[in-house]
Amino acid sequence: MLMDQKHYSAFLSILLVLCCFTSQPVQAQSKLTYVADGSVPIQSFSVRTINPNTTVTVKFPDGIVAEAVSDNDYRLTKFAHRIKDVPAPWTIEITVEGIASFASQQTGITKVDLTGCKEIKRLTLPYQNLESINLSGLEEMEELYLHGNTKLKALDVTDLTELKILNISNTEGLIPEGLNRCTALNYLYAYNSSLSNPDLSALTELQVLDLTNTKTSSIDLSKNTKLQSVELTDNLLTDANLSTLKDLIKLNINGNKLQHIDLSQNAKLVELNVSNNQLQTLNIVLDSLTSLDCGANRLPISQLPMRGNLSTYIYWPQKDFMVAQQVEVGKPLDLSQEAEATGVAQSKKKTDFFVYDSEGNMLSEGDDYTCTNGIFTFSKAFDKALRIKIKTAAFPKLKDKAALYSTYFKVVSPTTGVSSPTTAKDPYFSTTPGHLTIALTDKSASVRIYQLNGKCTTKTTIEPNSPLSVALSQGVYLVVIGGKSFKVIIP
Known part of the structure; x- marks a missing residue:
């Protein structure tokens, strides 16, 4: 039977409604x-x-x-x-x-x-009083927010293989089980938690990581090459190798125990905070960097970068920068790398040097010492320890209470052979042109020798009563022995 135009139009309308009704899956x-x-x-x-x-x-x-x-x-x-x-x-x-x-x-x-909603994709329960939670079978879960649940002490995320965001911040005592199964994870927020020294090698899709204040002392991020933002503030890190993180844009690693950090491979960095460490060297690329906080370290002006494109640049205050613990009369104390700098100025500025003893008395240049382009030579020994103050227009904030000083050092009469240690456990150093000899009397220790650009030239172990001899070109080096730093000048 043929339909007239009126009935055919009505039929199409009904068919369209049915199609719309059935387009949503039940x-x-x-x-x-x-x-x-x-x-x-x-x-x-x-x-x-x-x-x-x-x-x-x-x-x-x-x-x-x-x-x-x-x-x-x-x-x-x-x-x-x-x-x-x-x-x-x-x-x-x-x-x-x-x-x-x-x-x-x-x-x-x-x-x-x-258990009755296996299809759920996002669960947001922050700052509740959760004591336990069963997440088994939730294979479609993509986002899980449990931050602030201080009573939650166990969390099994083994089945959450599609999880992309996990927030367990402010949950002291909680360590998630099965985290290595969450291989799709992009964002991990665990600040103020107990996720200390985690193994994240399986989480190769991570883009954002926050482990602030987790007592982390060591972390390997070499497999997490997609990371763009890393927060490691207020931890116990003494070393951090981030060379594989080529896409890193933001890094906060302030409040640790770092003495050296090499960020020369992280050319995309825009925001960097390395303040409140023990940094003696800072190797960074300024190409993209717009914000830098490197204050409260042990950086001399030679290690403070130029302003470049930095819109935010905090370089002050600095703790005392490292110099040799002991200098012999008539032998040079070489601070020539600190003799001039550009810093935040428009051109290079000369550095003014001042020498003070431990009681705050200023020594007399010409009578007590000479200084030529930052190379100091002392004319006599001093009972009191000395330190050097640096003042420069290149870094005008380093003044008054934020003035930049060296560590204290002793000026002693000339000796021969190996220099005497400060304590029985301190190493002995002997320098000759092109060579450094180190000896220990206490116990074996790891030895790392760094150039001032942060490059490690020697990494080995020294045994007691077995002196280590290393060939080094002329210059200033930082020697780290068992976690303790010494500045050494090779003539």
Whole structure:
């Protein structure tokens, strides 16, 4: 039977409606149940559904049943209900056809049952009172926010193989199990947590890492080559090799125990904070850098970079920079690399040097010592320890209370052979043109010798009563023995 135009148009309209109705996949009934301890009377949360125009039903413990329909744009529903005259703990049941996410903050949640919503992709429960949480079978979970749950001591993320964001910050005592299975992870936030010295080698998709204040003393990020932002502030790091992180844009590694750091391979760095370490050298690329904080280290002016394109540059104050612990009368103390600098000025500026004893008395140039282009020669020995003050227009903030000084050193009468140590456990040094000899009397120790540009020229172990002889070209070197630093001049 043929349809007339009127009936044919009506048929097409009905067919179009049916197609639209059936275009959304049918979702199974999902159920999420949580328990609150009653510390917060108003229970508020949001539920995002997989499909729009989906009804979300909530049963509260006081008998109230609330419903809301998710919108078209964000598929979001929001609930807030004050519970009264019902003894705690409270159980809240949420049912919906297909749940994409659940979020509730600071509502006193102690338990959550997710067994009835395997399809959930995002769970946001910050600053709750969670004591445990079962995440098994949630293979579609992509985002998990549990920061601030101080009572949570166990977390198994083994099944979360699609997880992209994990936040467990401010959760002291919590160490996630199965983290190495989360190979899709892009963002890991664990500041103020117990995730100390983690093995992240399997997390090769990481782009953002925050391990601030986690007591981390060692970390290997060589496999995490996609990292763009790294936060390692306030830890116990003495070394950091970040040479493989070619895409690194932001690095905060302030508040550690670093003596040297080489960032010459991180040319994309835009923001860098290395303040409050023990840095004696700083090897960085200024090409992209716009913000640098390198204050509160032991950097002489020769190690402080020029301003370049830096819009933010904090180089002050500095702790005392390292010089040789002992200088012989008539032999040079070479600070020639500090004799001039450009710094934040428009051109090179000469450095003014002043020598003080431990009581604050200034020595007389010409009578007590000579200084030619930063090379000091002392005419006599001194009972009191001395130090050198540096003043330059290249770095005008290094003045007054932020003035730059060297470490204290002793000027002694000439000796022969190996110099005497300060204590029985200190190493002996002997320098001759092109050679350095080191001897120990206490116990074996690791030895690293650095040029002032941060390059390590020697890495070995020295045994007691077995002197180490190293061939070195003329110049100034930093020798690190068992974690203790010494500045050595090779004539």
